[in-house]
Amino acid sequence: MSYEKVKQASNLIIGTKQTLKALEIGEVCELVVAEDADTRVVYKVEALAKSKQIPVYYVDSMKKLGEACGIEVGAATVALRK
Numbered sequence: 656m657s658y659e660k661v662k663q664a665s666n667l668i669i670g671t672k673q674t675l676k677a678l679e680i681g682e683v684c685e686l687v688v689a690e691d692a693d694t695r696v697v698y699k700v701e702a703l704a705k706s707k708q709i710p711v712y713y714v715d716s717m718k719k720l721g722e723a724c725g726i727e728v729g730a731a732t733v734a735l736r737k
Contacts, residue, residue, distance in 0.1 A: 658714060658723040661687060666736040669724050671696055674734040678703045683734040685710050689717040692731035700732050 668677045686704045717729030
């Protein structure tokens with residue numbers, strides 16, 4: 656998945672806590688994880704997505720992912736809502 660797809664999406668869930676909540680209630684269809692994010696921050700989200708067979712895509716930079724979402728800080732995880 657590219658940053659461009661994230662930029663074009665209108666139904667984003669930004670941030671690890673919000674993504675985890677959305678995964679638990681079944682609102683997520685795809686997950687994007689920044690490779691430079693701290694493993695301790697994203698491992699629960701990755702594990703839950705994989706257990707629910709939700710595709711997980713990786714991008715190289717939290718900063719670029721945050722920019723693609725239109726926020727001024729980095730984003731460790733971003734999910735696309737169903």
